[in-house]
Amino acid sequence: MPSPARFLVGVLGGMGPLATVDLLQKIIAATPAEHDQQHVPVAVWNVPQIPDRQRALAGIGASPLPALLDGVERLNRLDISHLIIPCNTAHHWFDELQSASLAPVLHIADVTLAQVSTVLNGVPAPRVGVIATHGTLAAGWYQQRLAALDIETVLPDEQEMDNLFVPGCYAVKRGEVTAGGQLFGQLAARLAARGATHLILACTEVAPGLAATQSRWLARSIDSTEALARYCVARWREQAER
Amino acid sequence: MPSPARFLVGVLGGMGPLATVDLLQKIIAATPAEHDQQHVPVAVWNVPQIPDRQRALAGIGASPLPALLDGVERLNRLDISHLIIPCNTAHHWFDELQSASLAPVLHIADVTLAQVSTVLNGVPAPRVGVIATHGTLAAGWYQQRLAALDIETVLPDEQEMDNLFVPGCYAVKRGEVTAGGQLFGQLAARLAARGATHLILACTEVAPGLAATQSRWLARSIDSTEALARYCVARWREQAER
Numbered sequence: 493m494p495s496p497a498r499f500l501v502g503v504l505g506g507m508g509p510l511a512t513v514d515l516l517q518k519i520i521a522a523t524p525a526e527h528d529q530q531h532v533p534v535a536v537w538n539v540p541q542i543p544d545r546q547r548a549l550a551g552i553g554a555s556p557l558p559a560l561l562d563g564v565e566r567l568n569r570l571d572i573s574h575l576i577i578p579c580n581t582a583h584h585w586f587d588e589l590q591s592a593s594l595a596p597v598l599h600i601a602d603v604t605l606a607q608v609s610t611v612l613n614g615v616p617a618p619r620v621g622v623i624a625t626h627g628t629l630a631a632g633w634y635q636q637r638l639a640a641l642d643i644e645t646v647l648p649d650e651q652e653m654d655n656l657f658v659p660g661c662y663a664v665k666r667g668e669v670t671a672g673g674q675l676f677g678q679l680a681a682r683l684a685a686r687g688a689t690h691l692i693l694a695c696t697e698v699a700p701g702l703a704a705t706q707s708r709w710l711a712r713s714i715d716s717t718e719a720l721a722r723y724c725v726a727r728w729r730e731q732a733e734r
Numbered sequence: 735m736p737s738p739a740r741f742l743v744g745v746l747g748g749m750g751p752l753a754t755v756d757l758l759q760k761i762i763a764a765t766p767a768e769h770d771q772q773h774v775p776v777a778v779w780n781v782p783q784i785p786d787r788q789r790a791l792a793g794i795g796a797s798p799l800p801a802l803l804d805g806v807e808r809l810n811r812l813d814i815s816h817l818i819i820p821c822n823t824a825h826h827w828f829d830e831l832q833s834a835s836l837a838p839v840l841h842i843a844d845v846t847l848a849q850v851s852t853v854l855n856g857v858p859a860p861r862v863g864v865i866a867t868h869g870t871l872a873a874g875w876y877q878q879r880l881a882a883l884d885i886e887t888v889l890p891d892e893q894e895m896d897n898l899f900v901p902g903c904y905a906v907k908r909g910e911v912t913a914g915g916q917l918f919g920q921l922a923a924r925l926a927a928r929g930a931t932h933l934i935l936a937c938t939e940v941a942p943g944l945a946a947t948q949s950r951w952l953a954r955s956i957d958s959t960e961a962l963a964r965y966c967v968a969r970w971r972e973q974a975e976r
Binding site: 500506507508509510512513516517520521523524525526527528529530531532533534535536537538539540541542543544566569570662665666667 | 742748749750751752754755758759762763765767768769770771772773774775776777778779780781782783784785786808811812904907908909
């Protein structure tokens with residue numbers, strides 16, 4: 493058996509599958525490379541047969557944890573050096589997944605918040621709208637981390653969640669990416685009307701939707717998928733320079 | 735340990751990494767799905783630290799076979815049910831990879847040719863231009879299969895390979911996808927001037943380039959990546975209906 497790769501990003505994906513592909517595309521786009529061999533090595537479990545995270549947290553569906561643990565166990569077989577999960581809501585089960593993983597697991601909110609100071613550097617009185625699932629908003633990962641930086645958050649109200657975010661999210665999952673992006677764009681406009689100067693795209697279905705509609709909000713967004721990609725590329729380049 | 739998935743596509747990727755992402759995107763786009771859970775389960779070894787296939791076949795670089803076999807061995811650990819390789823040139827080592835794989839390996843030329851009769855159905859006297867690496871053209875996989883269907887091929891000449899195909903291919907690999915697409919578009923125009931009515935994109939770097947330039951040739955092309963994607967989706971839907 494060949495020796496394990498020293499550096500190998502494992503991706504616990506499939507939530508949804510397009511969000512995983514968006515991550516892989518962003519890793520490649522963020523990598524300065526002259527040849528194939530300079531790109532980041534990635535192993536991907538893009539197996540979407542995982543019970544719906546939003547329904548599970550709403551108490552109306554099965555737990556995704558057994559399927560998530562199966563994915564971690566498969567990635568463990570590949571001798572990965574890092575594990576990332578391009579789905580914010582799945583981080584509800586972060587502790588259990590971290591316990592099961594042989595490789596360290598990055599928390600998507602930590603990686604995303606690391607981008608905030610760069611993006612908001614010099615912006616006077618920024619207010620950050622958070623676009624996320626009910627489960628992610630209820631967990632408070634982003635609100636707490638932004639509060640620790642003295643940054644005010646603007647959250648969707650219940651009506652905006654039901655009429656804009658949730659249908660937008662499921663539109664992307666069924667391939668209606670532009671329709672989803674239009675709903676996310678409307679939600680962004682509502683958050684801006686309530687004072688948001690910037691957005692955190694704290695659900696990985698959002699960026700593909702906004703990209704499909706060429707949304708002007710992307711320029712003022714911190715995208716959790718992009719943050720994961722940049723983190724991977726930075727670590728890869730560090731070890732390549734060693 | 736959970737029981738192995740009954741259906742799980744394994745992708746031996748990284749050649750180049752963007753071509754692999756293009757395949758994953760095309761699998762999703764070709765899948766009618768209302769929910770995440772209806773999408774094709776895929777495990778991907780997108781590890782591009784594989785010696786350059788074109789240089790190896792030209793006798794000026796190391797063999798990629800050990801790295802390819804390592805990838806197969808990793809995918810074997812995941813209990814995949816099918817193995818696909820989104821790189822035509824890598825099929826030079828098809829027999830060795832098939833011997834090493836626990837899952838059956840699909841030959842990209844077989845899957846691509848299966849699309850030819852659909853696309854060319856009713857076209858009088860079609861002539862098919864083949865865009866591919868020197869290695870793929872020398873192997874003759876596409877020319878032989880087309881000849882068996884009594885379809886004439888149009889091949890790039892040596893100057894077109896050196897000035898258009900090869901630089902286009904390496905442009906895509908270093909992220910200059912539009913520049914690569916422009917070169918591929920020029921090559922397509924040359925093949926059409928010599929009588930090609932349709933194209934086979936027999937190198938997986940070509941379709942992303944032509945897509946980035948919104949090439950009109952795509953509408954008259956049989957894309958080997960798209961063919962792999964459609965094959966996977968058809969098998970997935972068959973087993974889902976059982």
